[in-house]
Amino acid sequence: MAEPIEFYFDFSSPYGYLAAQRIDEIGERHGREVAWKPFLLGAVFKTTRSEPLLGIPMKGDYARIDLPRVARLMGVPFALPSPFPFMSVAACRAFYWLSDRDPAKAKALAKAIIDASFGEGRDMSGAAAVLETAGSLGVDPGQLGAALQDPAVKDRLRAEVDEGIEKGVCGSPFVLVDGEPFWGHDRLDHVEKWLETGGW
Amino acid sequence: MAEPIEFYFDFSSPYGYLAAQRIDEIGERHGREVAWKPFLLGAVFKTTRSEPLLGIPMKGDYARIDLPRVARLMGVPFALPSPFPFMSVAACRAFYWLSDRDPAKAKALAKAIIDASFGEGRDMSGAAAVLETAGSLGVDPGQLGAALQDPAVKDRLRAEVDEGIEKGVCGSPFVLVDGEPFWGHDRLDHVEKWLETGGW
Numbered sequence: 232m233a234e235p236i237e238f239y240f241d242f243s244s245p246y247g248y249l250a251a252q253r254i255d256e257i258g259e260r261h262g263r264e265v266a267w268k269p270f271l272l273g274a275v276f277k278t279t280r281s282e283p284l285l286g287i288p289m290k291g292d293y294a295r296i297d298l299p300r301v302a303r304l305m306g307v308p309f310a311l312p313s314p315f316p317f318m319s320v321a322a323c324r325a326f327y328w329l330s331d332r333d334p335a336k337a338k339a340l341a342k343a344i345i346d347a348s349f350g351e352g353r354d355m356s357g358a359a360a361v362l363e364t365a366g367s368l369g370v371d372p373g374q375l376g377a378a379l380q381d382p383a384v385k386d387r388l389r390a391e392v393d394e395g396i397e398k399g400v401c402g403s404p405f406v407l408v409d410g411e412p413f414w415g416h417d418r419l420d421h422v423e424k425w426l427e428t429g430g431w
Numbered sequence: 432m433a434e435p436i437e438f439y440f441d442f443s444s445p446y447g448y449l450a451a452q453r454i455d456e457i458g459e460r461h462g463r464e465v466a467w468k469p470f471l472l473g474a475v476f477k478t479t480r481s482e483p484l485l486g487i488p489m490k491g492d493y494a495r496i497d498l499p500r501v502a503r504l505m506g507v508p509f510a511l512p513s514p515f516p517f518m519s520v521a522a523c524r525a526f527y528w529l530s531d532r533d534p535a536k537a538k539a540l541a542k543a544i545i546d547a548s549f550g551e552g553r554d555m556s557g558a559a560a561v562l563e564t565a566g567s568l569g570v571d572p573g574q575l576g577a578a579l580q581d582p583a584v585k586d587r588l589r590a591e592v593d594e595g596i597e598k599g600v601c602g603s604p605f606v607l608v609d610g611e612p613f614w615g616h617d618r619l620d621h622v623e624k625w626l627e628t629g630g631w
Contacts, residue, residue, distance in 0.1 A: 275489065278488050278489055279487055279488055279489050279490050280482070280487060280488075281487075281490075282480070287479055287480060287481075288478050288479055288480075289475065289478055289479050289596075289599055289600075289601035290479050290481075290601045290602070292599055292601075293599060293601050293612055293614055296612060297612075297613075297614070297618075300621075300631070301621075303631055304621070304624070304631055396489075399489055399492055399493060400489075401489035401490045401492075401493050402490070411496075412493055412496060412497075413497075414493050414497070415617070417615070417617035417618075418497075418617075421500075421501075421504070424504070431500070431503055431504055
């Protein structure tokens with residue numbers, strides 16, 4: 232059995248949202264599992280001397296044109312949440328805690344959070360919003376609420392972020408296919424071609 | 432007659448080189464002229480707080496994988512010149528001087544310079560390399576050599592760079608179709624779709 236495709240993204244990444252609409256279908260078409268790996272892009276920015284795209288002069292203006300234009304082409308809704316960018320620590324911790332218990336539900340939670348953020352423009356930065364969304368999926372809010380403050384869960388997220396940086400994950404979204412790196416929603420077509428051909 | 436498609440690029444931009452292999456064909460397929468507009472990305476970096484991609488930790492390593500991988504997919508040669516990145520002031524000035532005299536030859540010169548840089552890895556940063564390439568296209572090296580030091584030509588380049596910044600050209604390559612902006616070699620498919628459909 233082939234290793235899962237690794238799908239790294241920041242919950243606060245609008246291009247990550249766009250990729251999240253497509254990545255599982257791409258995996259399915261090629262008989263591959265997709266392991267969702269939310270991480271904190273802010274930690275990467277320290278190494279790459281970068282900052283959130285939409286706050287950058289000129290580039291931010293461009294992204295405000297490009298993002299909804301790509302979404303229209305894909306036929307998916309798009310809205311920027313407020314605040315934006317936002318801290319996604321609670322969402323990440325909830326994901327990894329749940330993924331050790333029910334991986335399918337963890338992925339459903341991640342999808343629900345990122346869709347609420349960029350499909351509906353909702354503020355998903357706080358623990359309350361994450362707990363509510365998890366609750367609607369049948370997750371016990373008391374247990375999850377405690378987990379968000381559990382040092383072991385905090386360490387788990389830190390380790391996942393460190394592992395992403397080790398693997399060269401320099402932006403969001405970022406996909407690894409058997410170790411081959413693909414950065415950006417724009418690269419999903421290459422991901423698909425790589426899966427079809429085994430590389431070129 | 433529709434306005435030309437504007438194709439902004441820095442001669443020192445490897446993704447600009449990749450786009451230069453495709454942009455004229457895209458224009459031709461849709462009956463549109465393509466106006467090549469070399470500019471100096473360094474001037475934009477001051478506004479966007481950016482720096483050359485290949486020197487950035489993690490992102491540079493990724494680009495060293497992605498660039499030759501895209502080139503292989505396109506079936507075009509790829510090599511990084513040394514020094515890299517390089518100052519492309521001489522190439523830009525030569526282009527604009529020549530474009531006022533013989534636009535087709537100016538485009539041929541630009542194509543020859545960027546192909547020498549990233550197709551063959553040659554150092555095209557100096558005036559001598561630019562003059563030699565221009566000479567091989569039948570341009571008088573004495574006249575062009577004088578033009579490279581002409582204050583009016585220097586001003587012309589400065590004005591072109593300023594105009595690009597005015598138009599929001601935040602990276603290289605950058606294409607404008609009737610004012611609609613598309614940043615990145617990755618966006619040429621959207622450029623093509625925009626030309627086909629008139630927008631979405």
